[in-house]
Amino acid sequence: MTKTKLIRVGFEDEDTEKILFVLKQLSDGYLKYSLEDRKTRLGSGVAFIEQQLPEIRQRVSTIESQLQSLQQKHRISDLTTEGVELAKQSRELEGQRSETQRNLRAEKDKFISLQKQLGLSPNQVIAASSLSENPRYQQLLTQLKQVETQLAQERSRFTEANPIVQDLREQQRNLAALLNQETNKIVSQSPGSGPSAAQLPKFQTSIQRNLSQQMIDSLNEIQVLEVRSQAAVEAATKIDEQLRQFPAIKRSYEQLERQLEIDTTTLNQLLLKRESLRVEAAQREIPWQLVSGPQLRVDEKGRLVLPEQSRSKKIALGILGGFLLGLGAALLKEKQQDIFHGEEDIQDQTKLALLGTIPYNSALVVEEGNFLGNERPMESEQNAGFLQACEALYTKIRFLTNPTINALVISSVSAQDGKTTIALYLAQAAARMGQRVLLVDANLPFPQLHVCLGLPNVEGLSEILSQNLDPNQLIQRVPYQTNLSILTAGQTEPSTNKVLASNQMKYLMEQLQNMFDLVIYDTPHLQSHADANFLSVNTDGMLVIVGMGKTRQSEFSKTLTNVQAARIPILGFVSNFSGSTMRRGSEAEGLENDFFDEEELEDEFEIFRVGSRN
Numbered sequence: 379m380t381k382t383k384l385i386r387v388g389f390e391d392e393d394t395e396k397i398l399f400v401l402k403q404l405s406d407g408y409l410k411y412s413l414e415d416r417k418t419r420l421g422s423g424v425a426f427i428e429q430q431l432p433e434i435r436q437r438v439s440t441i442e443s444q445l446q447s448l449q450q451k452h453r454i455s456d457l458t459t460e461g462v463e464l465a466k467q468s469r470e471l472e473g474q475r476s477e478t479q480r481n482l483r484a485e486k487d488k489f490i491s492l493q494k495q496l497g498l499s500p501n502q503v504i505a506a507s508s509l510s511e512n513p514r515y516q517q518l519l520t521q522l523k524q525v526e527t528q529l530a531q532e533r534s535r536f537t538e539a540n541p542i543v544q545d546l547r548e549q550q551r552n553l554a555a556l557l558n559q560e561t562n563k564i565v566s567q568s569p570g571s572g573p574s575a576a577q578l579p580k581f582q583t584s585i586q587r588n589l590s591q592q593m594i595d596s597l598n599e600i601q602v603l604e605v606r607s608q609a610a611v612e613a614a615t616k617i618d619e620q621l622r623q624f625p626a627i628k629r630s631y632e633q634l635e636r637q638l639e640i641d642t643t644t645l646n647q648l649l650l651k652r653e654s655l656r657v658e659a660a661q662r663e664i665p666w667q668l669v670s671g672p673q674l675r676v677d678e679k680g681r682l683v684l685p686e687q688s689r690s691k692k693i694a695l696g697i698l699g700g701f702l703l704g705l706g707a708a709l710l711k712e713k714q715q716d717i718f719h720g721e722e723d724i725q726d727q728t729k730l731a732l733l734g735t736i737p738y739n740s741a742l743v744v745e746e747g748n749f750l751g752n753e754r755p756m757e758s759e760q761n762a763g764f765l766q767a768c769e770a771l772y773t774k775i776r777f778l779t780n781p782t783i784n785a786l787v788i789s790s791v792s793a794q795d796g797k798t799t800i801a802l803y804l805a806q807a808a809a810r811m812g813q814r815v816l817l818v819d820a821n822l823p824f825p826q827l828h829v830c831l832g833l834p835n836v837e838g839l840s841e842i843l844s845q846n847l848d849p850n851q852l853i854q855r856v857p858y859q860t861n862l863s864i865l866t867a868g869q870t871e872p873s874t875n876k877v878l879a880s881n882q883m884k885y886l887m888e889q890l891q892n893m894f895d896l897v898i899y900d901t902p903h904l905q906s907h908a909d910a911n912f913l914s915v916n917t918d919g920m921l922v923i924v925g926m927g928k929t930r931q932s933e934f935s936k937t938l939t940n941v942q943a944a945r946i947p948i949l950g951f952v953s954n955f956s957g958s959t960m961r962r963g964s965e966a967e968g969l970e971n972d973f974f975d976e977e978e979l980e981d982e983f984e985i986f987r988v989g990s991r992n
Contacts, residue, residue, distance in 0.1 A: 385408075387401065387404050387405075389401055389404075394674055397672075397674060398672050398674070401672030401673075402672050405671065405672060423651075423655050423908060424652055424655050424656060426876060426908075427648050427651060427652045427655070428652070429876070430648055430876075430879055431645070431648060431649075431652075434641055434644055434645045434648065435645065437637075437641045437881075438638065438641045438642055438645060441634055441637055441638040441641065442638065444634055445631070445634050445635070445638065448627070448630065448631055448634070452623075452627055454627070454631070460624070464617060464620055464621050464624060465621065467534040467535065467617050468614065468617045468618060468621060470533070470534045471530065471534050471610055471613050471614040471617060472614060474530060474533065474534075474610050475607060475610040475611060475614060478603055478606050478607045478610055479607060481603055482600065482603040482604065482607060485596055485599050485600050485603060486600060488592075488596050489593060489596040489597060489600060492592055492593040492596060493593065514560055518553055518556050518557045518560060519557065519601065519605070521553055522550070522553040522554065522557060522602065522605060523605040523608075523609065525546055525549045525550050525553060526550065526602075526605050526606045526609045527609035527612065527613065528546060529543070529546040529547070529550060529609075530606070530609045530610050530613045531613050532546060534613065534617075554598075554602065557598060557602075558594075558595065558598060640884070640915070640916075643915060643945070644879075644912075644915060646945070647911070647915065647944040647945060647946070650943050650944050650945075651908065651911070651940070651944050654940050654943055654944075716930045716931050716932050717927060717928065717929065717930055717931065718924055718925075718926055718927070718928075718929050718930075718931055718934070719926060719927060720926065721735060721926075721953045721956070723931065724924055724934070724951060724953065727931065727934065727935055727938075728935075728938060728951070730922070730938075730948060730950050730951050731949075731950035731951075732950065732951060732952075732953065733771060733774050733775060733778070733921070733949065733950040733951065733952055734767060734768075734770060734771030734774060734952045734953070735767065735952075735953045735956045736764065736767045736768065736771070736796070736800060736952060736953065736954045736955070736956060737763050737764060737767060737955075737956050738926075738954075738955040738956060739763070739764045764803065765803065765806075765807065768800065768803040768804050768806070768807040769807040769810070769811070771800075771804060771807070771952060772804055772807040772808045772811065773811075775921070775949065776808075778949060778950075779918065783896070783918040783919070783949070784891050784895070784896065784897065784917075784918060785887065785890075785891045785896070785897040785898075785899070785916075785917040785918055786896075786897075786898060786899070786917055786918055786919055786920070786921055786949060787820075787899045787901055787910050787913050787914045787917055787919070787920045787921065788800060788801045788804070788898060788899065788900055788901065788920075788921045788923065789901045789902070789903060789904050789910035789920055789921075789922060789923070790903045790904065790922065790923040790924070790925070790929070791903060791904055791905055791922070791924065791929050791930075791933050791934045791937045791938075792903050792904075792905050792925075792928075792929060792930065792933055793903050793905075794925065794928060795903070795923045795924065795925035795928055795929055795954060796923060796925055796954040796955065797900065797903070797923040797954075798821070798826055798827065798830070798900055799954075800923055800952060800954060801817065801827075801898055801900040802817070802827070802830060804898060805817040805862060805896075805898050806859065806862060808895075808896050808898075809859060809860060809861040809862040810861075812861065813861060813895040813896050814861050814863075814893075814894045814895045814896070815861055815862050815863070815894060815895065815896045815897075815898065816853065816863050816864070816865060816890055816893070816894040816896070816897045816898070817856075817862070817863070817864045817865070817898050817900065818839065818864075818865045818890070818897060818898065818899045818900065819838065819839065819864070819865065819866050819867040819900055820839065820867070820878065820899045820900060820901045820909060820913060821867065821900050821901055821902050821909075822839070822840065822867050822870040822878070822902075822909070823870070823902055823907065824902070825838075825866065825867030825868075825870065827864060827866060827867075827900060828864075828866040828867070831856060831864060833854055833856075833864065833866065834854075834866075835866040835867065835868065835869075836868075836869070837852050837868050837869070838852055838865055838866035838867050838868030838869075839865055839866070839867050839868050840867060840868035840869055840870050840871070841868045841869070842865075842868075842886060843877040843878075843880070843882055843883060843886070844877065846882075849865065849886060849889060849890065852865060852866075852868075853865050854866070863894070865890075878909050878912050878913060879912040883912075883913075883916075884916050887913070887916045887917070888916075897917075899913050899917070901913060904922075904937045904940075904941065905933060905937055911941065911944055911946050914946045914947060915946065915947075917947075918947070918949070919947035919948055919949040920941070920946060920947065920948050920949060921949050921950065921951075921952060922938075922948060922950070922951040922952070923951070923952050923954050924951050924952065924953055924954065925954050925955050926953055926954065926955045926956055927955055928955065
């Protein structure tokens with residue numbers, strides 16, 4: 379029925395039971411279609427995400443455990459400040475060691491001066507060294523060394539006002555006092571290890587006694603400073619060892635953090651996508667309602683209206699056919715009003731940047747094996763405007779970010795928007811500017827790049843992921859095109875698409891981006907496939923192609939909302955077929971599989987296809 383979403387089904391026959399039976403079966407069929415058939419439309423996407431979630435959750439949990447173990451092992455609380463703190467401790471210990479060395483040299487000079495003033499022989503000085511052989515003296519000296527070592531370590535971490543440092547200072551003073559007492563006791567009781575007691579001075583003036591005491595104190599201070607210097611050296615050695623290990627620890631920590639961020643982002647995107655698909659499925663799976671059940675047509679007196687003879691029947695069929703044609707025209711007009719006709723239409727719906735405008739080229743007929751097979755088609759006058767537009771597009775993309783873009787995904791909202799054509803010519807434009815370019819056919823459901831370039835597709839991306847092959851062995855150079863290489867899709871299977879979201883694919887993408895200046899991924903359209911979303915996470919972003927006169931505004935808005943909800947980086951959009959009045963199914967875009975046109979036309983004329991079953 380025109381301007382509505384209702385369908386009216388009629389059936390004429392002389393048998394009333396047959397009429398009611400047929401109409402009942404038709405109404406039941408429509409309701410069953412809405413209840414059962416539509417449920418499978420988005421179920422596969424949700425099921426795929428459910429399969430990926432346990433593995434990603436396990437990866438996130440494992441990395442979090444590794445980070446925790448690394449923090450506990452090396453006592454890292456904050457990686458940003460840890461290196462600064464270690465460097466600060468190293469400088470403080472170096473300062474303490476230098477100060478101790480200066481004091482030690484000064485104390486030795488003082489000891490030598492006192493020795494000269496007293497006139498004591500070297501043997502008498504050696505006699506004083508017998509102090510070190512006394513067990514009580516050695517015990518006190520060992521305890522003092524331990525306190526000095528601990529004080530040197532804690533002093534590099536805390537200020538002098540800290541209770542720990544103050545307690546160690548108190549222990550240091552007490553031990554030094556006990557050490558002095560023990561020294562005085564031993565010296566006063568021992569005649570010396572070298573000269574006899576008779577050789578020692580029997581009488582000393584107060585000045586001599588004072589100088590002797592100063593010499594003993596100086597000797598003790600020298601020993602204390604030597605212990606302190608050794609403790610500072612040991613503490614500095616330990617800190618230096620930590621500083622040498624810190625870069626490797628930091629690299630491991632940052633690598634785990636990056637991997638955790640990637641996996642967490644992937645997990646969040648999958649969860650958002652799952653909820654988005656569930657909401658979308660719930661919105662689409664509202665059953666059709668039966669507005670009016672099967673009924674017989676009767677006149678004002680309640681009598682059954684029988685079908686007229688053949689002439690009247692033909693007239694009625696003609697009227698019905700005209701009605702259906704009018705309804706089809708109305709639907710097509712409604713679809714036409716939902717299509718982008720200019721760049722301003724897109725900019726009214728989104729804040730994405732317009733990165734390029736590609737003109738419609740009716741002469742761009744793609745033949746198998748002759749797309750980029752030689753220089754002539756690329757440099758012909760007919761293609762000049764098209765090539766210039768692609769070169770301008772690459773120039774804008776190249777300087778879009780700093781550092782420059784190393785990898786990007788090219789996709790579109792729906793089929794037949796010309797994304798594969800733009801991917802090919804954009805790769806050619808970048809290669810002509812001296813960039814080492816790799817074009818990857820990630821459109822696994824319907825690969826086309828090898829057909830356009832006339833190259834074999836025996837093995838490619840699918841085999842690398844499924845059989846762990848070396849990508850260097852499968853990357854092909856495009857004939858007659860300097861700096862341009864291609865990785866074909868390979869022999870795809872229904873399960874191959876799942877590996878695009880795997881860690882193996884992410885590692886492969888990192889390899890390719892290290893090998894080339896620019897990697898371009900041609901992916902399936904966004905409306906029915908999530909492959910572009912998974913790949914975009916590991917690149918610099920996605921380039922969305924919008925076909926003028928082809929892309930529906932409603933589909934673009936809904937798809938863009940889902941992509942942005944999943945936080946997929948979008949570089950901007952490209953207006954394709956600019957200046958044309960193209961219709962769906964035109965021959966200008968010959969790269970996409972004809973299946974897309976058939977699928978979309980079936981959706982548009984589904985009402986007629988179902989009604990024809992009468």
